[in-house]
Amino acid sequence: MSDRILGVACVAVAAGMAWAAADYAAPISYEPVGPRAFPLLLAGLMALGGLWLIVRPSMRDNWLRQVPLRPLAFAVAAVFVYALLFESLGFTLATTIMSVPVGMAFGGSWKQSLAGGVGLGVLLFLGFDKLLDVVLPSGLLSFIFGGR
Secondary structure (H helix, E strand, C coil), X not given: CCHXXXXXXXXXXXXXXXXXXXXXXXXXXXXXXXXXXXXXXXXXXXXXHHHHHHHCCCCCCCHHHHCCHHHHHHHHHHHHHHHHHHHHHCHHHHHHHHHHHHHXXXXXXXXXXXXXXXXXXXXXXXXXXHHCCCCCCCHHHHHHHCCC
16 A cells, blocks of 8 residues: 555545544533543644645655564554553553564664663553553552552
8 A cells, every 4th residue: 555545545544533533522511621532642743744744755665675564563452452461461561562573673672672661661650540540450568559
């Protein structure tokens, strides 16, 4: 598929997301941002990415040879495993487990990938769950982080 076709599709999907999210409203306003902020943010980022694909210079004809297919396959598999383990293990452990094979697939050592995964999992959990009050599952580490 041409990058420009993908870019047009991204812009169209982003427009649909923004249109659908425009009517999102909480029956009781208990948050200053409201429920439409995240879908609109994602739609904006997707539209920007789509616009970049539309206007950027074309890649050479052998673009498929430049795509790291094996690391990409490992990353996709790790995301599926992440989705399966997210609720049972909790956000922090599932993020750590996902980060190790993804980091190693793209050239990191297992120590770097593990350290990055632990740091990413803990910092994102604390940021979202404690600062932004977005409830994330703490899973097996509920005795440390509290929550469910």
